[in-house]
Structures are given as C-alpha cells and as structure tokens.
Amino acid sequence: MSNAPQGFQAGGLNAYYFKDLSPNQSWGNAAVQTLDRQINFDWGYGGAASGAVGNDNFGASWKGKIKAIATGWTNFFTTVDDGVHLKVGGQSVINQWYDQAATEHQGGIWMQADQFYDIEMAYYEHGGSASMKLAWQAPGSTKQIVSANDLFYDIGAANAAGVKLPNSTITSAPVKPLALSSFDARFGFVTSVQDANSNSLAVGVAKTIDFDFGSAAPSPMPLLITFV
Numbered sequence: 001m002s003n004a005p006q007g008f009q010a011g012g013l014n015a016y017y018f019k020d021l022s023p024n025q026s027w028g029n030a031a032v033q034t035l036d037r038q039i040n041f042d043w044g045y046g047g048a049a050s051g052a053v054g055n056d057n058f059g060a061s062w063k064g065k066i067k068a069i070a071t072g073w074t075n076f077f078t079t080v081d082d083g084v085h086l087k088v089g090g091q092s093v094i095n096q097w098y099d100q101a102a103t104e105h106q107g108g109i110w111m112q113a114d115q116f117y118d119i120e121m122a123y124y125e126h127g128g129s130a131s132m133k134l135a136w137q138a139p140g141s142t143k144q145i146v147s148a149n150d151l152f153y154d155i156g157a158a159n160a161a162g163v164k165l166p167n168s169t170i171t172s173a174p175v176k177p178l179a180l181s182s183f184d185a186r187f188g189f190v191t192s193v194q195d196a197n198s199n200s201l202a203v204g205v206a207k208t209i210d211f212d213f214g215s216a217a218p219s220p221m222p223l224l225i226t227f228v
C-alpha cells in the first residue's frame with residue numbers, strides 16, 4: 001500500500017474557480033487556481049476565493065484522488081446551492097445541475113479499502129446565497145466531511161498554477177492594501193496576494209497570517225503568510 005499515488009500528495013484537491021459564467025457557455029480559463037483541503041464552504045451572499053470571482057455567476061471544479069477507508073458501499077453527500085456534479089472512480093455519483101437552495105443529495109459507489117479513486121466535482125452558483133459541502137459515509141464510519149487526509153492533489157498541477165504548497169511561506173511581500181475579509185484567517189480562507197502592480201504573488205489556503213496595521217493598511221504592507 002502506497003501512501004499516495006505517483007505525482008499526488010495528501011492534503012486536499014486541486015481547485016479551480018471560474019467567474020462571469022453565462023448559461024450554455026463554456027467556462028473558459030479559471031480565474032483562480034488553488035488547493036482546497038476540504039469542500040466545506042458556506043459563502044452566504046458573498047463569493048468564493050476571497051471574492052475573486054464575484055458574488056454570483058461563479059463556478060468551481062475540484063480534481064484529485066480519494067482513498068477509500070473501508071470496503072463496501074460508500075455514500076457521498078453534497079449540500080449545495082446551486083448546482084453540483086460529482087464523479088468518483090469515473091462514475092457519475094451525484095448530478096443535480098440546477099438552481100436550488102442549499103439541498104443535500106446522496107449517491108454512492110462500491111469502494112475497496114486503501115484503493116485510490118479519481119474524484120472530480122463541478123459546482124456553480126447562479127445568485128443569492130452560495131454553499132458547497134462534500135461529505136461521505138464509509139462502511140463502519142459516521143457521516144463526515146471528507147477530510148484532507150483522504151484527498152490527494154496533483155502536485156504538478158498545483159505547481160504549474162503557482163499554488164503555494166503546504167508549509168511554504170512568503171514573507172514581507174510588498175502587497176496592495178486588501179480588505180480584511182480577504183485575509184480572514186480564522187477559517188483558513190483561500191488567500192490571493194497581489195503585488196502593487198496587481199501581479200499575482202500567491203494563492204493558497206492561509207494557515208497563519210501575521211500582520212498588524214491598525215485601522216489603515218500601509219502600502220506596501222508587510223506580512224508573513226504561512227500556507228496550510
């Protein structure tokens with residue numbers, strides 16, 4: 001039993017966020033690429049990816065592998081506002097692609113303990129409130145949000161996107177003053193950091209952010225971010 005498939009690492013899924021979606025149009029290129037440790041989001045009336053994709057008409061896809069923790073019929077649960085399509089092991093497990101208030105849907109497949117399965121999930125938000133959660137229940141286990149330990153991301157894809165990998169840091173980067181909400185570290189929010197010319201320095205999930213600028217952010221703003 002290997003700890004991870006070749007080229008993959010435990011800790012979450014490659015995440016791609018899209019903005020300005022229109023009905024019946026392809027999504028085009030992702031506005032934000034990052035790494036999500038869990039799919040457990042309630043954005044309220046706000047938007048994903050620290051607001052980088054707007055409050056409405058955005059979408060996301062998550063890709064990687066999931067490791068079965070037991071042998072048997074395994075149920076997956078999505079709680080979604082608005083639409084979701086989940087594939088595991090190449091099978092369509094949940095497909096509820098329409099506008100809806102937060103609703104739980106269920107679907108399952110047979111899984112073999114310690115085997116890795118491709119997992120791919122797409123999500124879109126049309127308007128109003130937005131949320132997306134992915135849970136599962138394996139034989140002998142309680143229903144729970146899928147943990148980062150059971151999710152594996154493509155290292156090469158993360159590197160190519162400039163995603164900050166676990167325990168990497170950026171220090172004293174000259175960045176534009178950003179709204180505090182973009183740096184809300186309480187929940188490990190996705191953080192996007194730009195330099196003074198709006199070039200992307202980093203995207204990732206912030207674990208610790210160490211700065212203090214009182215009521216007004218200086219420019220450039222000193223900071224230390226350690227990524228999960």
Ligand SMILES: [Ca+2]
Nearest residue numbers: 081127128129
């Ligand atoms: Ca909605």
